[in-house]
Amino acid sequence: MGTVNIKQLAKQLGLSISTVSRALNDSYDISPETRKKVLNLAKDLNYQPNPHASSLRRHQSKTIAVVVPEIANNFFALAINGIQSVAREKGYHVLIYVTNENDKIEEESLNHLQSGRVDGLLISVSNKTIIDDKLYKIKEQGIPLVFFDRVRDDFETAKVTTDDFDSGFKATEHLIHQGCKKIAYLQISKKLSIGMNRMKGYLEALKKYSLPEDKKLIIDCVDDREKNYGKIQALLQLKSPPDGIFASVEHLAITSYMVCRDLNLNIPKDVKIISFSNLETASLLNPSLTTITQPAFEIGKQAATLLLKALTKKGFVLANTKLVLPSDLIMRDSTAKP
């Protein structure tokens, strides 16, 4: 007996192929009644899904989308270069959407890239992201997606990141080795696993070296540079200010430099600074900035390679796995001993 396919199910039910497909994939936008009707008939006719159909159906546009939270940031610029290098080799176009850390723009972008516009998606989520439902819909529509750098841990798909916990530990340990006893952590959104993992590394290092965890030294920063300036200024004007700062992202290090300059604090004498950063000018700053430097180009390249494999290799399914590339600690003058 020949196998029944989606087209035949749709015809028999008087529904569109797309509706049947979404019902079979438990899509949220299908009513429970319709879903039940579809599933019942599928069972009656012994429908067997073609495991490759959904991942091979949409590859028409030869286009992938990259959704990033910001572009005035060397990490994302380099990651996009890595993505383009792979995409171009395989004849794919790259469309870039910038969300400016705005969850509304992020959602609009995800809406926009659907309906055949792109075959696959690479995304680094904004720090306010509330788009999990939207992402599941995209996945159900047969658009494979890969997270890079800023991932959603609980979302099942491939992720390419750096070793945030280990790097957070190494950065903090480095400050301790350089003589710091009171180390502040400048945190971005708690919604981002990268920030949380970096902080866990920081806390673990404090513990290992028997330094107390001090809530006043953990600063929740925001998207507003002026507000962050005020927060860091207040931190450095505490009665008992920190002698080390670990900035979890680049722009927090830049703002820390500005505050130190304006408060006439000497880096590294009064306070040492280390930061996650791919800043091209890190070695030219006054003083040069010690960085945890992510393999940004390589992260983009690996993420794009996985996505294109899912798009072009029959039978390749993106597993729920994490590819973790190590970052480098590059010591410069901002953490030098006197």
Next chain:
Amino acid sequence: MGTVNIKQLAKQLGLSISTVSRALNDSYDISPETRKKVLNLAKDLNYQPNPHASSLRRHQSKTIAVVVPEIANNFFALAINGIQSVAREKGYHVLIYVTNENDKIEEESLNHLQSGRVDGLLISVSNKTIIDDKLYKIKEQGIPLVFFDRVRDDFETAKVTTDDFDSGFKATEHLIHQGCKKIAYLQISKKLSIGMNRMKGYLEALKKYSLPEDKKLIIDCVDDREKNYGKIQALLQLKSPPDGIFASVEHLAITSYMVCRDLNLNIPKDVKIISFSNLETASLLNPSLTTITQPAFEIGKQAATLLLKALTKKGFVLANTKLVLPSDLIMRDSTAKP
């Protein structure tokens, strides 16, 4: 007598509407025979084009494309933010294409954004651009386009730039006022009018202050940072090296800083440096960098405003005009007197 429209012409000729439209618009991809057939029938039936039709026809996607040569560059990051701020207000999506100064990628991007994908185009050309034909085709297809920053002077459409000649003059005059007698100019591609206009300002200032024009001090830089490093190193190791450097773009100033550091040259004592730049860390460099700072956000905003007016206002046609926004000279330590 009722007027005949494109649809009727197409039906009578047995051609597609798109072919007839392109024939009427003298598109390059229509054979001379077909064009002649279409034009003859149009004449016979007294066809009168609707002047707004071509500019209003395609506004379906509510999407505009932005084509930029690079993104690891604060100018373009800020300009894109300006573009997005306007687009979002009007309910338009923004797709970004990065060409990496590669004329092939640029051409592929322009091919890709056609066929209904976008309603309009904002472009800052690559330094190897050879895409004029392609851009004329896009214009003929009724996709309005606006140049920003890096324009093609001879292409008829709206352009938003900064005052490159005046800024080039001011930058050079500033170095002269600070005591420089031998000023080098670091030039990007000669194909770009911005580089040429900045250089004209430089030459004009030399002339005004009776300084000789010295070919050895005008360096043709390229896309390759290592090669530029070698060129700038050779420049600073001349028997009679320059005492001032005017970098026409940001990355040439960064490379100059690296060369000076490696040659143990003191900025500003041995050589003063000024650069076109929107670098966020300009004030934190060692020494802080004197910049000609373009109104990048505003350039993006104005360019997007013009484009969206062309897309949404009936009867508004993009004139062949240039909107010129002034840049600021921000003096810092890299050009200070001893």
